[in-house]
Amino acid sequence: MSSVFKNAALAAMSVSALATPTFAERGTQGDLKLFYWQAPTLLNPYLASGPKDSEPASLVLEPLARHDETGQMVPWLAEAIPTMDNGGMAADMRSITWRLKQGIKWSDGSNFTANDVVFTANYCLSADSGCQVSAKFTDVDKIEALDTHTVKISFSKPKPYPYAPFVGLEVPVLQAAQFADCMGANALNCSAQNLSPIGTGPYQITEFKPGDVVTYDINPFYRDAAKPGFANVTIKGGGDASGAARAVLETGEFDYAWNLQLDPQVLAGMKAAGRGTVVTDFGTAVERLQVNLTDPSADLNDIRSTHGGGAHPFLADPRVTKALSLAVDRDTLVAIAYGDTGRATCDVLAAPAIYASGANDDCLTQNLDRARALLDEAGWTDSDGDGIRDKDGVSLSLLFQTSVNPVRQTTQDLLKAWWAEIGVETELRAIAPSVFFGGDQSSPDTYQKFYADLEMFTNFFPGNDPEPYLNNWTCAAIPTPENGWAGMNVPRHCNPDYDALVAQLGNTVDLGERIEISKQLNNMLMQAGALIPLVHRGEVSAHAASLQGVRMNVWDSELWNIADWTRAK
């Protein structure tokens, strides 16, 4: 062990002693058993298909900086977050410089250097690599190692928020030596590497059966000699959310269970057994109705659901959308379908808290009378007495589609009942997720083609900068036949003022100003009636009552501080 490492370890130990006074020694806490019912299938986050893979990988692979449970960035493998103030960010906002911590070693004993960082970027950017997170490297022009512990990232245009590459669980640093032969198309065939990456984190992989189980033991070269507390970790996959919750809360077979989207009363019943705790935290995910502002009627053929087909016969009027929104009793919806895992919201940009506008909160309480008045005012009355409002021979009936999912079908049923009370008829459709979210050009049922009046799904943004998210509703992002139905502007919202404000956001550095602009953008979307936000969705996990140190984190891996976890005596 080098003296540098010893010193760093000693320093870290004293810090940790302050943070968690009960802390004992490395590996004294026994075994830890985690339950990820959506089982991990590979442990290379660059090829992973979601948190089910990248979270188990986060025990091993680490990024330069993480987000803590409040959403603040904390340096992880870097000394500090590069900013204008500390000279890490160039004045023209075209480059940043990360200084890496000294003395960090990979679990095979070799040194962690700037070369590994540069390699990882090239690995993801090389052609045919199948890298899932290449969007994190958008506008990256060049990544170079200035010396063994300094990395400079240059961008092709000014970046006021340059913290996408190597921040967060999706973009950790891979070991150059291990992945050297996996560049480009070879990435997909490097099964041994993808299943068992070497990392700098507190644990190393001892065995991995894809889709079943991962076992870890302590990384002998981990930088903090006092951590991690648990000597062995097992992540078991398979089954379903209710089985996972039962295993932690009722039978106590496991210490931690992830992603427990369950019926609130079922979860409450399990909690009552008293063996464990349910932890919830809210990220940026919002379940929303997308309103089709263009006409989806089938006789328009090729131009249906495009601006070429004209505006929607009734949803283009924001008063109608507002009435639909006011008719929804969000609190009841949350109580029945989401419980602790959701809260009512009227903003599509609901988090982080500093970005929440709150200007649209009048829809939080159901107001059927006002909804009816709005529809009357817009000229929609029940002229033929069939219980459904109409105007000029068009009746107010909606086709409302979403993916097959028990919670979504419950929501659909409830909304249909509420809308019936204000004289709106609803036809429900549920489409298999593989088709609804699939990119099949030949299927008419994708969420992007949107051959319906309303559709419902959740979207979110990773990290805590909403700029790319707000970019979703510019005119350029509208899915059309010409761009192969790509683009996230599903409501087909197009407003030059909005686009101009988004462009302004892209050139603003000051956080206060960025927050103000973001709120304005959110309000513009709400006033245009492009979206009806319903529920701000949280992440729910459960842990055994005896497990200590869990700091539930939706901004990064839930297991981000696993090195600090201990077992109560």
Added chain:
Amino acid sequence: MTDLPHTGAPTNRFWRRFRRHKGAVIGGGLLALILFAVLIGPFLWLHTSGQINITARNLGPSLAHPMGTDHLGRDLFAAILEGGRVTVLVGLVAMGLSVAIGTAVGILAGMFRWLDAPLMRLTDLFLALPVLPLLLVTIMLWREKLRMLFGAEAGIFLLIVAMIGLTSWMQTARILRAEVLALKNREFVTAATALGVRPWGLIRRHILPNVLGVIIVSATLGLANAIITESALSFLGLGFPPDHPTWGRLLFDGTEYLTLTPARAIWPGLMITLTVLCANYLGEGLRDALDPRRGFGRK
């Protein structure tokens, strides 16, 4: 086999034998009752399965809701009645398809020598298909396409019925072929052939009436099999979509609520079991009554 349908007396003997099989009589009666209930019941019952009542969620059994309610306050009894209609309909149509194919293949193979080998090889080929995995894969991959073509309920109904029918006719075909081969050596058939009766006439006038019993037995057992298969598919989440619940789907949805309202899983499960049990008993009784060498008709 006796030449039953030609005279009155053997039919009486058949009924006497059938009535001695108590399980079959009870099973047949119950099955008729279930069929009647799911066909007529939804029109008579106070609630419909889609009626939401958020003030009456997760209730236990009561007079208003004999099987309780679900998490949206919907009446479970209504769901059982309506789901049963789909389940039973799937069972009947799939069984019809399977028996029709099996009968056609079996009789053709038995009657015409030149068709025998290819048809039996085809039967072997179908027997070599891994049925459950294949059903799962086909339904998963094709249901949206059919849903598009025929609408939500009709699409999945056609797919499931066709798949069950196409993968379950082989036993019927084998049994019928053997029956036909045996019949061909009987005097009245050889006599008819000698008199110059055409093969199609022979099938219609002599073969079909004589294998009718075997076909009915196959149909009863096929009904049980089709219901179990549909329920298994729905239970794996690959059958009918949640907005058109069948018994299998209700059971699948109910498993999440095992701790809260176990009735949601138990009632649909019981109904599947009861229907299948009744059909199996009925089939067994019919077979014993038709075949003097077997079971209760033996002594």
Added chain:
Amino acid sequence: MLTYCLRRLAFSVPVLVLISFAIFLLMDLAPNDPTSNLPMSIPADTRAQLREALGIGDPLLTRYLLWCKQFFIHEPLNWLTNVTGLALGDPDRLRVLSWSARVPVVDLIAERLPQTLWVVGMSYLLGIAIALPIGIYSAYRQHGWFDHLGSFISMIGYSVPSFFLGVVMIIVFAVKLNWLPSVYDTTLRVTDWGSLMEQFRQMVMPVAILALYNAAQISRYMRASMLDNLHHDYVRTARAKGASERRVMLRHVARNSMLPVVTVIALGIPQVLAGAVITEQIFKINGIGELLISAIQSGDLPVVQTLTFLFAVLVVLFNLFADIAYGLLDPRISYD
């Protein structure tokens, strides 16, 4: 006899080729997309690249032939290399890779197979062990109370769907009584008495359910076969010679009645393996059935294709075994 075996074997090959092509065609014509499960924050062009990297764009026949080559040539070669330790051919040959796990499908199956074999194998053996005595005694005392009870139980076992019985057992034994675990632990290694008991406890429910079903089926066949034999002349002869009833039943009747039952047992194996799909789903056993379901759900075509084909191979293989076994055991059957 040998020519018969060869002929049957020769017939199996085109059947398998036909089935494999049918499986391929079925999946190719259907809409599906392995990238649909990815988070929505991944941009469309990344998705398109990914699809291309997986080789989805190639024409059907190309992919079919490539799959055949990988499955019938590369995989056996790899297996030989692993077994013999000799380097055979190019070590970097392409293998059938899972889209979601990026590992050879064969490795995935090899990892999952032991769990399935343990549970399914145990239950099948147990089912046979229960079924044979019940079948024999039921036939011996036909219409007795044991016969009636036996047929009733076998009828129940035959008619109660395993997914219902499994759910009820979980309610009773795992949720209410808390006697048995609800999750099957695949990492458990049997090293001492305690872990053996643990393994036993977690196998009780799935094995019991599968065994009941198997026993119900086999005992019905055994009983019917016994009844067919009981009234043959050789039984009367044996009794006339003064052999004990026990000896007549077990040595003569049961032995002869086993013939058709052996075929039934052999033919049942692939169906039982496939049927474990449901049991594994209920008890969260990560076996091949669970692998198939999760692969179907995530659109992982190579895994689905290989597994479905594997099931077909098993059916054909055991059909062949059953035919040959029948010929070997029963001298009255001639094959010419």
